[in-house]
Amino acid sequence: MSSLMMDYEFKMKTQTERVKVEDLFDYEGCKIGRGTYGHVYKGRPKDGSDTRDYALKQIEGTGLSMSACREIALLRELKHPNVINLIRVFLSHNDRKVWLLFDFAEHDLWHIIKFHRAAKANKKPVMVPKGMVKSLLYQILDGIHYLHSNWVLHRDLKPANILVMGERPERGRVKIADMGFARLFNAPLKPLADLDPVVVTFWYRAPELLLGARHYTKAIDIWAIGCIFAELLTSEPIFHCRQEDIKTSNPYHHDQLDRIFNVMGFPHEKDWEDIKKMPEHPTLLKDFKKSNYVNCSLVRYMDRHKIKPDSKAFHLLQKLLLMDPNKRITSEQAMQDPYFQEDPLPTQDVFAGCPIPYPKREFLTDDDQEEKSDNKRQNQQQQQPQPQQQQGQQQQQQGNQQDNHNPAKRVRMSGPQGHPGQVNQQAIPISQQQDFHQQPIMYNNGSQQQQQNFQQRF
């Protein structure tokens, strides 16, 4: 009976016409990322017609999972310079694997921030253009504004999902990636919280989500952007919280709320009137005492990290990190903020033509078992982002981040560019630097010519 389900000729014809990923691309041994989303490889076209690099994402599991379905359905329609471009989908019928072909991005904010933090610990300055953080933020907002105006929520924004293009093409351009959690939110058939009770990695999760909001909005992406902005300014995750290996469908998370209040202070009722309507509000009243947080405020926290409360950067940050989702700024308003009109202006190339100080992506070895046990140990020891617990399926996005602590297993990619410490001659004294970046930022757009080339406004 089953032999009649499909016409033999049709089956043969589609089989001959079907292009296989392994026929078109070399990617063996070129794994650059691993996580519960699957595996990512750096691929080169086999026919040599094109020397560009590509990213090939092999989606975890077999068949068309919900996250594969979302990513394909949405990215097939979306097109914006700051949103990752899905070039092609490969369906491998034999092993039932789904492959997605993307442009390759050499950097991401997880690696960039990690690099800055290491440099800070070693007291070594990193040379980046003055306006880099501003350019990064502007482009993230631009991409999210595009998604939001097309009724798409990202729902999993965090540094590992913000990619930055390397030397070529589109040098230094932000690409928002990993749409495995994204969804359309106009006229949902079911409450948004029903299908995915827990979304967004804890550290970047908005307070309304932690309090069990069922009908969350664009504002959750804006909160996450605020967290990323703070992390770019200070090199520290602003709402860093110890993470146990929790697999829970309950969004309420005591320690994470405690951390937020420790930075922001406990929300006054007049600042967030609807907090009373939150499903977990009774738990909040039971678990927390306002008096424990009287000395906490974002001003103090950022001041400790040398971001002045009268700077434009701080003012914008404050608007992105408002506790009340209804009062939080929108991406459109944020892009109009005076911060972006103040010198240095944001640039399309976030590196503004300057040499890129960050190392290139490294290849991971194929030792799955070992890597997995390593991850667990290291997450506990180092408290690296161990992102996103989701109902049943844990999401350790961007697995490479966890694998990074084991240099013995990796191979450095060749190529002289992208190494730190080669541009000292262009350094300027610290006294002349702008105040918005705590990390000594020494690049002063070296020559005037560079400035003309790369300081164009958007």
Place this chain on the structure above:
Amino acid sequence: MLHINCGRLKVIQTLGEHLKLRQQVIATATVYFKRFYARNSLKCIDPLLLAPTCIFLASKVEEFGVISNSRLITTCQTVIKNKFSYAYTQEFPYRTNHILECEFYLLENLDCCLIVYQPYRPLLQLVQDIGHEEQLLTLAWRIVNDSLRTDVSLLYPPYQIAIGCLQIACVILQKDHKAWFAELNVDIEKIQEIARYIINLFELWKTYDEKKEIQGLLSKMPKPKPAPQR
């Protein structure tokens, strides 16, 4: 061809109702089904397999969740046995692995274009603009459901289909909204074409007795051929 299409699409609608899906999921599944057979012969994949596959895929895309495989198969068996025994004398022959395999072929043939815009949302806005008319909305909504059995979803944008269905509903209910229609900035020719497609369907339903004719039609339908015997 039109007759067969109608029957098949009825299978999708009935399956969807038994699975308690929202109409939007059913509508999207129907459009996938039509798009597939607009590009491929009916013999390429047995429509009885493609119908549940379209539902399975549409439910994911419309964020209605993944339908449990066993529930889908059981529902297919029940629906075919209880509602369509006049057309299919045998049991529903497919299992989960067939649907999953078929899903890849469907995706491939749709070129991964999965998001479908439906006339329902523009219809709600239009009726709201006319003024609160429950009766009008209910009827127009049903006509949009019926329009899924025609080819209009392949030929016209959703907002035009919504206007076409609304116009038919006004005629049936003898509501005079001519002034309102006149103010719409739309290609009235296209609206008339859509209305004609749907009215033709209604005419057909008056004279067509599916239970009598389906066996003859099914026997004429091209069927998948197995691998040549060696």
